[in-house]
Amino acid sequence: MKFYRSHILIGIDDSSLAAGVKEIEALLRSELQKNNLSDEINILETGTLGLFGTGVSMTVFPEQVTYVNLTAADVPEIVSEHFLKGRPVTRLALKAPLKKHYDYNYKNRIVLANSGKINPEDIKDYLAAGGYEAWEKALLIMQPGEVVDEVKASGLRGRGGAGFPTGLKWSFTAPIKAEQKLFVINADEGEPGTFKDRLIMEGDPHKLLEGIMIGSYAVGATKAYIYIRGEYKLCIHRLEIAIKDAYEYGLLGNNIFDSGFDLDIYIKIGAGAYVCGEETALIESMEGNRGNPRSKPPFPGVQGAWQLPTVVNNVETIANVPAIITNGSEWYKGYGPDGCSGTKVFTIMGDVNLPGLCEVDMGTSLRTIIDEFGGGVKEGHQFKAALVGGAAGVFLPIERLDVNMDYNSLRNYAAVLGSGAILVMDERADIVDMLYSVIRFFRHESCGKCSPCANGNEMLYKLISKIRKGKGAPEDLYNMDKVAEAMFHSSFCALGQSLVMPIRSAIEHFKADFLKRIN
């Protein structure tokens, strides 16, 4: 193995690609070559460094200097000053407050522990970080039932939105005798404001694979599918590499580790439909149909894709599993409050100084997440509202800033954790406009199968458009609430049932914005 004096980690994700990271990386390589440093300095492409709005960024180890907002003009200077003369270019380095934020953001990570630190396209990096130890332990030392029990005891709950206990879900399917069972990953991340699953898959695809292996073994599935958004090109690319490598290393395939257990993992690509995040719609789509949800029961765990028992789990949920198996359920429960154990990846965006993501203990307050990890509300502006949980979420006013972000605490305010998206709005934002955008989204994404959702969304869209144009009447607010409530009670799936949350919370907490348009 070659020994390098320094390693440069360049974060490659959709954000940095948008900022032109590839050109800068190529330039860096040629500059290093020109200075005969190619044998001393190693360049590694990794997942996101956890910094957003900082353009092209890279971290140099062992010095631990992070450069941000790099342009092509900066590259020769960094090479000659830092790599040739050993003097980091402080002008371009991450400044102290941001640096603290960055280090702090890495402190508590489970699912994103490796993200930004390893090369996601090299299985050896994952192995060196302790990867696939949990898979070996589960497969060779534990019985499937013990794996289910361990996950059950950990208190892990689904991170896709509904928060259903993962171990319990597995325990429904595990005892079923069937010729074929399936394990499906819902990577159809479409909730507006959510990009956590993308960053997990881009930054550490093997962690997801390892979780899938363990979960499949636990429930007795020998075929697993990752259903992923067609738009997530980089994720698909990295997962394909990871799966290929896992086969080569004998982690997948027939008779894995001579255990007698077989497992194959396939990728299924979606084609753009929010409703396919609903598990039965996802299954329909996997089968090559329109993504219309199915009626439950039978639940997918009993009768899912191609009528086979099918466990469907979210990416983030499953990325927690390897650590639970390695360290045990007691360790896992050390994170987060009772009943909501573990960490949660939140995405923070909108009117904040540092849009991005963080992985923190469940139950961390909304205020802490916005102030510490989002860098606070944009300079010179005041907090007005946060849309929490995605479009199918709740508008929270300033009085709710201290709510703890976990399933149970949020429920007390008729709010949901959802996917963990936090869209912050300052005083410039108009809640009528925002609600219009939310309703327009649902109107577009309704699959049209049931009339409460199809017609209800149309009615809501007309009402909010009318109010937005200044032609609304006071009773329109009441009507919107009633329509949304009817949709909640009678819609076929969660899509139509969800709209009552943003509508009710917007009108309740920000009535002034509506009345301004009506009077």
Next chain:
Amino acid sequence: MYEEIFKKYTPEKENLIYILHEIQDTHPQQYISEEAVEWVAEYLQIEPSHIFGVLTFYTMFSTKPRGKNIIRLCESPPCFLRGSEKMLKRLAQLLKVKAGETTSDGLFTLELCACLGVCGNAPVMMINEDVYGDLTEEKLDKIIASYTGGEK
């Protein structure tokens, strides 16, 4: 002409979405024609109506010919908050089309789409497979120019 694509997939309905993706991606006008639907129906032994149902359900598929470059501007709440409507106006002005239309020279199709998951850089758009974030009107002008100037 579709045999090359069919060869890669067994004739099972579960491969329908894959096949449609590939037919669309390899068509110079990035769409799926009626004729293509007939061929796929024949290969998979399913009704053309089923395929049309699937085609029109998913936003990534088009049944109309499209331009060489497909612009997909996100209009979901996070991008909306950061000014996606202004960006749409600017794009419409630059390209002289409305959302859903193709420019007369066939170079661009302007589409709106739901969250692309790059919300940290809102407002965001994709052109073909490339993501452009933190958009401003000036940035849009430059990006569009880079496609019309023969660079891409």
